[in-house]
Amino acid sequence: MSQLDTHNHGNFVSTETIDGEIATLNLGPTHPATHGVFQNVMKVDGERILSSEPTIGYIHRAFEKLAERRPYNQITPITDRLNYCSSPINNMGWHMTVEKLAGIHVPKKVDYMRVIIMELARISDHLVCNSVIGVDTGALTGFTYVFQEREKIYEMFEEVCGARLTTNIGRIGGFEREFSPVFFSKLKKFLKEFPGKYQEFDDLLTRNRIFMDRVIGAGPITPEKAIGYGFTGPNLRAAGVDYDVRVMNPYSSYEDFDFTIPIGKDGDTYDRFIVRQEEIKQSFYIIQQPLDAMPEGLFHACTCFLPSCQGRGIQQHGSLNLSL
């Protein structure tokens, strides 16, 4: 058994080998299982990875440069692309940053509308993430089940803003119009049907022996290391740290809603999966609250426009920082 030491800032370096032969394996840059262009030059000893040097890829799209010459409202569509699985949350993060900068106070109703949209986006993103880990470990079925649910969420986004994936949803100061009756009927239908579908997906993977064997103990991280590396979001919580921006620094009236922060124990792939599964449940639980208690009032702030500032929203992959 090789002894693995971690030094050189997380690069794993082995001190001994099984048979003395170390091969260099070039994984990527376009390996289909890596979901994105990612290259890993690894030293392997048999099937054990001794060291890995990742190249995260030429994926920078110069959003900062693009933003240099644009008015604030033209930057919103750029934020869609920060994470195309949950564009609405990025949009809201941007809106809230500009609102803070401009001193705009949005009505309570806007906060509640935003929470509904953001939690729907979180569900759809977590569904993608958790079903794709199933695909990566050899189970395609769950993926096809939950993509139907994601589709329904996208239909609701379409109802609100006309777009599905890159949503450009809402405006600085609120929304351009009220949620339509069609949106509410779709949402009510979703809320009624989703738990069954979720359970079906959960039954397929969560206690599946093969799945568990493949993810338990894979890529664990300690809480100290996770904090040192700047983890936030479900990956941090899977390591056992109960940090959630929605609770620590509530925004968009999150303090009005009741929900639980799930945390893991070992910080491995299984814990990350379980934390996301539980967060889907919590998001589902959150959505009903602003829906039932939707305040009367305007769906936008009355702004007459428009000075450095920083806002922050929790994105399903962690916290999102926008410096303006």
Place this chain on the structure above:
Amino acid sequence: MSAQEINNASVLEALAAEFGELIINSDEPYGFLTIEIPAEKNTAIIQWLKEHPTIKMNFLTDLCGVHFPDNKGKEIGVVYHLHSWTNNFRMRIKCFVAAATPEVPTLITLFDAANWMERETFDFYGIQFVGHPDLRRILNMDEMDYHPLLKQYALEDETRDDKDDRFFGR
């Protein structure tokens, strides 16, 4: 100082008592404590903030570069966002260097997260993080011979006349 007393004024006071003149200036834009320090002292000051028994700035939220071409002698800046999770207190630290010698000590000994963030800042602003063990480009190709987020590189070709700003709301 107890946990309840960690706020902009108390942290600034503690910093001033410890470092005095090294705190070049301070501000509170939108209630967010912001201080400017000399670049060569960044590691010492941030380490002090991190290891302080009550302030406990345990998390490096962000590290990024800025470029102010008109700020002569202080054109290039590095901005750090620190967060104390035990006190839920956040602050921003800025340091500036001349464009001719953009050298800032690395924070890698304090936060592992600084590794890739400093590589990114080097990649886009050409800031040399002194002491960084692996300061290579991270998002752009290795052959690139400039640092694209510096202001001298315009986004669009200035000589083009088929793009009328009026049509783009700018």
